[in-house]
Amino acid sequence: MASRVCGHAKGHAILSRRRSPYRILAVCLLIGYLLASAAYVWLSALWISGAHPHFRVVDLLMPRANDVVIFTFFLVVGASVGSFLNVVVWRLPQRLNVNGHSFCPRCRNRLRARDNVPIFGWLWLSGRCRDCRLPISSRYPIVETLVGITFALVGATELTRWSLPYFGDSVRPNWMWTPIVDADLLTLILYHVVALATAWAMGLIRFDGKALPSRLTLFAAVTLIGGMFAFPQAMVVPWQLVGESMPAGIGTWPPSGWMTTGAEWSVTLVQIGLRLLTSLVAAGFFARVLAKSFCPSADMKMDPLGSSTKRLIDLMILIAVPAIVVGWQAVMGVILLAAVFAKILGMCEFAQSRDSLGRFAVSLPVATSVQLLLWRGLVASQVWPSEQASQVGLIVSFFGVLTIPLWLDENGESFPPMGDESGNGGVSDHFDEDVREAQASRKDPDALQQGDSFELN
Structure with a gap:
């Protein structure tokens, strides 16, 4: 003893x-x-x-x-x-x-x-x-x-109004200034951190080779889509292109009728509806483009229940999250950044055994964080894809996304050794x-x- x-x-x-x-x-x-x-x-x-x-x-x-x-x-x-x-x-x-x-x-x-x-x-x-x-x-x-790092960078820059376009002054009034916090700003930050948390959860689940759970997808739909109807300011940017060449009252943002207080609800609902519709359509289109890399045999008509088709649906959902948050224009930049991060991640030894969709999925929340962190500056540049970008900038970004399957073709149908699509x-x-x-x-x-x-x- x-x-x-x-x-x-x-x-x-x-x-x-x-x-x-x-x-x-x-x-x-x-x-x-x-x-x-x-x-x-x-x-x-x-x-x-x-x-x-x-x-x-x-x-x-x-x-x-x-x-x-x-x-x-x-x-x-x-x-x-x-x-x-x-x-x-x-x-x-x-x-x-x-x-x-x-x-x-x-x-x-x-x-x-x-x-x-x-x-x-x-x-x-x-x-x-x-x-x-x-x-x-x-x-x-x-x-x-x-x-923690992504929350800290995005939350701190948004609370100080440094990163949000069309939201307060672009620079500090003076160096003694402290953040002016109101309910609208706090709600917007909460909306963005919930979107980031959802993107991280989805990305990590796909990184493990598991299909996205329906409960998580439903949560994303309720919080992101329902949240935008409940809080229209969460749009931040419009669904249409704006610029100085457009007529007065149309080319300015935010428009005078977008706030929920003292405005016609019909105008607000149309703005929200078109913003969400364009974002979801863009997510579906770009997912079909990237399917050549991640699920080339997907066929929603001939094989709607196949594993490759399920991967395509998951890819649509993954892209839909940043598309709803930043708009259909800026999501092109997010996709390009995520593809670059996924390519770099594929060179790391610990991630080589993971499937290519998983690497792209876990790169999306990082790319979305970069977009939110530099949002104001990217919009002001008029080069990065945004509602203020030039036509040349949008065309170059669009064709840049179309070229991703040419350099990110990593046998997307392969699965990691740690589990299957059923997530059992x-x-x-x-x-x-x-x-x-x-x-x-x-x-x-x-x-x-x-x-x-x-x-x-």
């Missing part, structure tokens, strides 16, 4: 030593973020006071610290949403309930509250369950970090069987490899 207790204590000491590098990394990340924030506040105040001598450095510290607080708030919210998306990505394809407490995908023990902290909880446990000591995929903190979670069952066999034979759990074990809870 004494020897057993001694052996247990020895094993616990070994595990503690193995956790120490990860714990050191967690502490370093926290300290590094605090130092970077302090450096931003101080250096930006020095730079502004140097360029504008009438400002004192001490007067500029508080507004710049406010920038850090805003960014940190959206970063924490985004990481928390990313933690929830891990639940959605694992449970929805298996038709499980996304409600309830988080648990270990191996031993099914409930996670402690301190272990469920985004990013740092995984690092503190060295990527292993506290109870069974089996590995937990590193995609937990990776997803939380990526979602077969790999999870196989991995759990291996774990049980290893434990029965008293093998060292540390000898087990993670190997794409992305069972999120």
